[in-house]
Amino acid sequence: MGHLQLAADIHGQRLQQARQLFFDRGDLPEGLLSPLILRSWERCQRFGLTEHNPLPGVESLDRVALKTEQDRNRHLLLQGRPIMEHVYEQIRASGSMVVLADANGLLLETVGDADFVDRADRIALSAGASWDENQRGTNAIGTALAEELPTEVLGAEHFLAHNGFLTCCASPIFGPDGRVIGVIDISGDYRSQQRHTLGLVRLSAAIVEKRLFESIHCRDILVCFHQRADYLGSPKEGLAAVSPDGQVLAINRNGLEILGIRQVDAVRRDFSIVFESNLSALVDRLRGNSQGSCEIGVNGKIIQVQLRGQLPPLAVAGRVYDEQALPRPVRKPEAVGAATLTLDTLNTGDARLQAAIDRSRRILGRDIPILIQGESGAGKEMFAKAFHNSGPRQSGPFVALNCASIPETLIESELFGYQGGAFTGARKEGAPGKIQQAHGGTLFLDEIGDMPLNLQARLLRVLQERCVTPLGSTRSIQVDISLVCATHRRLREEVARGTFREDLYYRLNGMSVTLPALRERTDIRQMVAKLAAAETINRAPVRFAENALRAIESYAWPGNIRQLFNVIRVAIALLDDGENVIDQSHLPEELFESNPQATNGSSIAPDPWMAAPLEGAGSLEEIGRQAAMRTLEAAGGNISAAARQLGISRNTLYRKLGKF
Template sequence: MEGRAVVREAHEARVRSARERFFVRGDDAVDGVASLVLRSWSRCAEGGIDFRAAVDRDPAGRAMLAELRERSGDLLGQAGGIMEHVFEQIRASGSMVILADAEGVILHSLGDPDFVGRAQRVALQPGATWGEAVRGTNAIGTALVEQTPIEVCGGEHFLDRNGFLTCSASPVFDPHGRLAGVLDISGDYRNYQPHTLALVRLSVQLLEKRLFEHRFARDLVLAFHTRPEYVGSLQEGLIAVSCDGQLLGMNGAARECLGGAVGESPGRTLDNLFRLSFGTLLDRAGRDPASLLAVELRNGQQVYMRLKTSVPMRVEAAPARAADAPAARPRSAAKPCQGVTLDDLATGDAQLQLALDRGARILGKDIPLLIQGESGVGKELFARAFHHSGPRRDGPFVALNCAAIPENLIESELFGYSGGAFTGARREGAVGKIQQAHGGTLFLDEIGDMPLGMQARLLRVLQERSVTPVGGSAQVAVDISLVCATHRTLRELVREGSFREDLYYRVNGLTVTLPALRERSDIRRIVMSLLACEAGGEGEREVGISEEVMSFFERYPWPGNVRQLQNVIRVAVALLDEDEALILPRHLPEDLFGTDEFDGAKGVADDTRREASWPAAGGHGVPATASLDEIELQAISQAMRDTGGNVSAAARRLGISRNTLYRKLGRMS
């Protein structure tokens, strides 16, 4: 922490000096800030923005925000689960996750209550415009202008009033390469974390992949990369084609590999890109769908390709599916979540089996199901399995997270609205989640967080079996199976007066409780299945796990449950070097050992820190005649000494990845 404070103070001093020269002296050729920031300062100054301006509160009203959210419906729909997952990783860090549209208007945010209150004082909230022309230099607006990921820390913000923020943002592009919006993590500048921008960029890669697969869900999708191990990863190129081989779209990685926006040219076919004909490719892929095909581009470059299913897997559900599936070889593909049934979730754990058996007994009966359990145990996965196991399996499964939708929007999300219901609403209106679930299952996650006013309307729907859209008068009959979930105790909420007692008895037809991960007896099978899911994009490479790590997993209490375990395994797989195939203690995230939750972690923690001693490199100063290699050696040696030989901490201090540091250490030895 002391070292981080020194770095922050040095950065603050550089930025203060740069601001003095730029804003007071009018010097536009200053150092101390990144070129992206300086370009933005210049644009803002030329645009007449006053860096001393007071807070300008301009959030859009409810109607306008609803219209903007409607326009960005696909973006919001695919980003919701990712934002929740990211927020779980940064919870209690004094920050928030923000999604804005292509104009910089904030559509949705999740954050720690204390920081959200401070952010609202500068209008960092849904409905507010954070385009650069309005708010000056800031990560959201500047990322949109520059169309590249960017970090804006403290005084790098153009407006004085925003100097307490540190923001990391990355633009989001739609399946046709057009700017769709921006994802941002904002927090207190004093809590700056060097890895935040990397987390944002990774999340945007996942979001863009989701948008692509959603847009081309009914088309053929080809995944490829110049390196076989990257097929199936977030770095893979994706091409959507029609049944007759017409190119429909490409993701950014495909455009970069193939050159330009060739995929959007009218009349283009797959034959214009590859030497192998479309028909031949389909024939070869059909013989062995799981295999990689070596295909030559028209420019002579070879890529490895796989034909993906036309029914894409839901990214947020697939890992959870794998967690409850029988053990599998790490390179086997995960089963698409659309087909998960209660039988698929049976892994031998007694507590889980009790919930499965109880749920199976009410299949096809008009009995609401209430799923209880801690966050991260797989409540939505259980709900999907319940739906696919019953007679409504061919109907829609519609999910709504009551805690993730702003209170002023949940009414229109749930009940829909009629045309002209409010200013800015779509002329034809919009169908709500309840109507969308007609003939299928409506899943209300975190129902304990539903506002009281909405509870009364939901109760009426369940009683009358009909729904009235916002602004409408005609009732629409609905036939739904209701499944709800919560990590809270509804009885206590009833006693507190925050949940209606009459609604409680309506949704609580049968209650099942899913066990926490620390209580389950099948952790080894969960670990192996998650490993199969996370390492599934490694081609023929098999990834194993050491007995020492597996034993630790069985002892660790897992406060974040399956979601936390999935993240740990994902990080461990990512930290494997190309010649490594076994997860060892050193591949585990360091934060597993940063708490006192479990003394049994000490042995593994000590192993991750068991490095050679690092000799001093001639004092703290660097000779003026030192070569770049000597300077690098000095910096690495100093970082290793300061962190007690902790490679992860040293890598963070140096601003490089742990794998890069390992390679540099290997060259030093």
């Protein structure tokens, strides 16, 4: 701590000397400031700012004008808000705030500690205010936008003297087209600055960029690539959006850096030119394996490639779909592996789950919809897949759509499909919807309680008439589907509130089953054994010590099975070479808290940012690195403290971090 205070004192003295030279004498304080800060100070002078007086007439937007700007930046807010909230949870009670601003420096949304927010309001660091450099002087938000670089502005580095109590770190957010569309910032008191804040905002910006790219190009083929397979799915992976006819529509900054090319060399070029590979061959090779990857050579480099997004269907040349009644699909080879998850394999001894399985088994092969209810993470999609694989439609497709995760503006085309030219940005050849894709199989609508009212009427019509009409088309297409829905909401209460159609509720509720929350189940030990066995196929089996099993049984599991699965994966990843016993030291501290959440029956879904890397196809080695990095960050970079918290030696921790 003494070293940090000494460094802060030296920095403060250098800044005082720099300000005297620049503002009092008109000399350049070369060597006393970073070149980035000095460039900003010079720009501020050219703007007509002085250290004590901002430009006159700088006012915040009123509520109506702010709402207009928030609507204009709705995609940025939609993808950035969850990351903002997660970042704030990491810095809560540190006298800080998180800010999301647009490309002009207008603050769209803020979240922070009340005591600091009050101080920030006095200098207009609040939603509706502009922190463009030409109005507020040197500051992390405005300067990051001007430089298009991650920026840290500490104390008196701010051009305006009255902002000198701030320490701010910001990183620009780039859209899929490579242009800056916003900035994310963490601001706090200069006296409580943290070393890792700039790294945190850089990572946050990268995650927002990834979410934006995947959201905007969700209907395109997403080519994901990196030199290292374990970086696929991470914020560092390259992303390219490609049309079915092989044209590269967009590529992110990571992708350009990995390939060593410029954007003009990739966008609107043919896939084969940019990636030196045949798109059709790549799609055929990876189809049906969303987590699989393969190697290709580009510009003398070997890169790992994975395909996501919406792949073109098999046996279709030139059109994504044809408006005819679809033939019943034949059994695909990959469906055999999927059928290993059945209602029988789900049964691990819990009486309530057994009752749900028995009820569901009685309607297999019958044209009766099933409604699965239960808390988030309780295994509703797993149950739906098991139901599909246990019946006569197991050779057909299982198509899932989460009604809560797709923006309302996209869900209609996602569910019903569209004809070419149906709306601005639509593919010229059109696209099939999830209902068509599920023909001959099962359509699983997760979080059906979140479906917009206007689409509920269309879905009801499809269920009654057994045909679907894509957007922009006048022709109906016959479909044969089995419908399974799931929700964590009480649909009867939603019907009473008028947010869910009563006629659709009775149509969907052919049979209702409720899955017990994990904390209510009596078969937790059997589940732990089954999940651990599935995770150790490629390594020596592991077993759980009795103290670890008791801790797992006594915990409330607010994230249910999803949370348990992640805990088991991390515990296995933290084992040393030759170790095969998991004890309490391998489990997260939250399992031993005296008053865990969700004891009242509420459900808290795991944060997508924290859960996604552990739910992906990463190796156990990669999962171990992720857990080690998070613990090290939480320990402020202290290796000894992180090793103690993880229950491993310092050498083991260094080994797990060594390949990062």
